[in-house]
Amino acid sequence: MRAMNHEGHEAHEGRFSKTNRLMCFMIFMVRLREARDVKRFSFALAAVVAAFVGAGMVRAVPASGSQPSPAPNTLTAAEKSAGWKLLFDGKTIDQWRGYKQAVPSPAFTVQDGAIVRVADGPDLISVDQYTSFDFRFDWLIGEGANSGVMFRVTEAEDETYMTGPEYQLLDNARHPDGQSPLTSAASLFALYPAAKDVTRPVGTWNEGRLLVANNHVEHWLNGERIVTYDIGSADWNAKVAASKFKDWAGFGKSAQGHLALQQHGFKVAFRNLKIK
Numbered sequence: 001m002r003a004m005n006h007e008g009h010e011a012h013e014g015r016f017s018k019t020n021r022l023m024c025f026m027i028f029m030v031r032l033r034e035a036r037d038v039k040r041f042s043f044a045l046a047a048v049v050a051a052f053v054g055a056g057m058v059r060a061v062p063a064s065g066s067q068p069s070p071a072p073n074t075l076t077a078a079e080k081s082a083g084w085k086l087l088f089d090g091k092t093i094d095q096w097r098g099y100k101q102a103v104p105s106p107a108f109t110v111q112d113g114a115i116v117r118v119a120d121g122p123d124l125i126s127v128d129q130y131t132s133f134d135f136r137f138d139w140l141i142g143e144g145a146n147s148g149v150m151f152r153v154t155e156a157e158d159e160t161y162m163t164g165p166e167y168q169l170l171d172n173a174r175h176p177d178g179q180s181p182l183t184s185a186a187s188l189f190a191l192y193p194a195a196k197d198v199t200r201p202v203g204t205w206n207e208g209r210l211l212v213a214n215n216h217v218e219h220w221l222n223g224e225r226i227v228t229y230d231i232g233s234a235d236w237n238a239k240v241a242a243s244k245f246k247d248w249a250g251f252g253k254s255a256q257g258h259l260a261l262q263q264h265g266f267k268v269a270f271r272n273l274k275i276k
Contacts, residue, residue, distance in 0.1 A: 072113055072138075072271050079274070087126060087259075087273040088115060098122040099260065100155050107263040114140070114269040115261065117147070123160045125153055125258040135210040135259060135275045142267030143202050144174040148189060151210060152257035154250060160260040162248040165191070165231070167210055167219050169268060171202050186219045186226040191239045198222045205271070 070076050073090035087095045090113040098105030099122040107121030115124070130151070141147060150164030157163050166189040172178030178185070181193035186208070198221050200206050209220035219227035230236060231252050245251040261270055 073273075075274065083276045084274050085276060087275055088271065090114075090271070093124070095127050096124045096261070097127055099125050099153075099160055105263065108261070111269075114271040115273075116269045117263050117267060120265065121263055123150075123263050124261040125155075125160065126260075129256050129258055130212075130275065131256040132213050133210075133275050135212075136272065137208045137210075137270055137274075138205045138272040139169050139208055140205050140269045141169055141171055141202060143171060145169075145171050145202075145266030145268060146175050146177060147264045147266060147268040148260075148262040149208065149210060150260035150262065151212060152252070152254045153260045154254050154257050156250050157248055160258075160262065161189075163250045163252075163254060164257060164260055165189075165217070165252050166262070167208065168194075169208075169262075170199075172197050172199055173202070186221040188217075188219065188227055188229060190243055191236075191245070192227045192229045194219075194221075194226045196224070196226065198224050198226070207272075 073086065073088055075084050075086055091110060093104040093108065093110060093115060096104055096108075096115075098107075101122060105122045105124050107117055107119050108115050108124050109118050110116070111118075135149075135151070137149065139147075139149075147169040148161070148166040149169065150160045150166050153160045153164030168177070168183060168185055168187045168189045170178055170183070170185040172184050177183035181187060181195075183190055184194045184197060185199045185206075187194040200222065207222050209218075211218040211220065215231040215233075217227075217229055217231060218225055236252070240246055240251065259275075262268075
């Protein structure tokens with residue numbers, strides 16, 4: 001087929017546009033003639049508008065209040081004003097280091113704007129320590145995978161989970177721990193069960209939240225509160241005493257400490273790490 005020159009293309013588009021306008025006007029007249037009351041006229045007008053949109057002569061406009069989603073690993077102006085701080089910029093892990101190390105753990109690297117577990121090695125812990133905070137994090141896990149986020153971690157023991165309570169990350173459908181709410185995703189691992197399973201399919205991002213106000217703690221997942229508890233309460237003490245954590249005197253005892261991203265031998269990725 002011979003290519004159409006620029007002038008011919010414009011002429012063709014002009015004829016096409018005029019034809020569409022004429023067709024839409026004719027549709028409008030027919031619908032208007034058919035409309036014998038206000039309600040039927042409203043339906044007729046809606047049909048004409050739809051015809052114009054379908055012909056490309058009118059563009060649908062998004063709602064005035066809608067806003068595009070911010071890019072991953074960034075803060076909006078409103079978040080900056082509210083005091084949020086990024087703990088990962090999508091490029092470097094300089095706000096994290098290996099457990100009991102001065103540099104980032106070789107178990108994690110940056111891939112496609114996410115912190116990804118790629119090898120064995122120590123957990124990642126935040127350079128800074130926190131007492132009360134609101135920590136938001138996106139997490140993605142592989143099939144059958146298990147990981148966690150700990151808080152108020154000290155470096156007094158061999159592992160992060162020996163001092164820091166754990167927000168469980170899990171493939172509930174494939175990992176054995178998913179059979180019990182006590183060890184499923186968003187639970188306080190082995191102490192407080194998840195109220196429900198709101199995890200998204202493996203391979204997609206989940207939105208985690210860890211809210212700590214003094215000793216009151218809430219675990220959120222994908223916009224829903226899943227677990228709530230109070231560190232040091234009678235209920236807390238009874239649960240710890242009946243668990244494996246009783247063997248570590250410092251478990252849950254520090255008023256401040258590091259955040260930790262667990263290296264547990266499975267595929268896990270993190271992004272949009274922010275705190276205030």
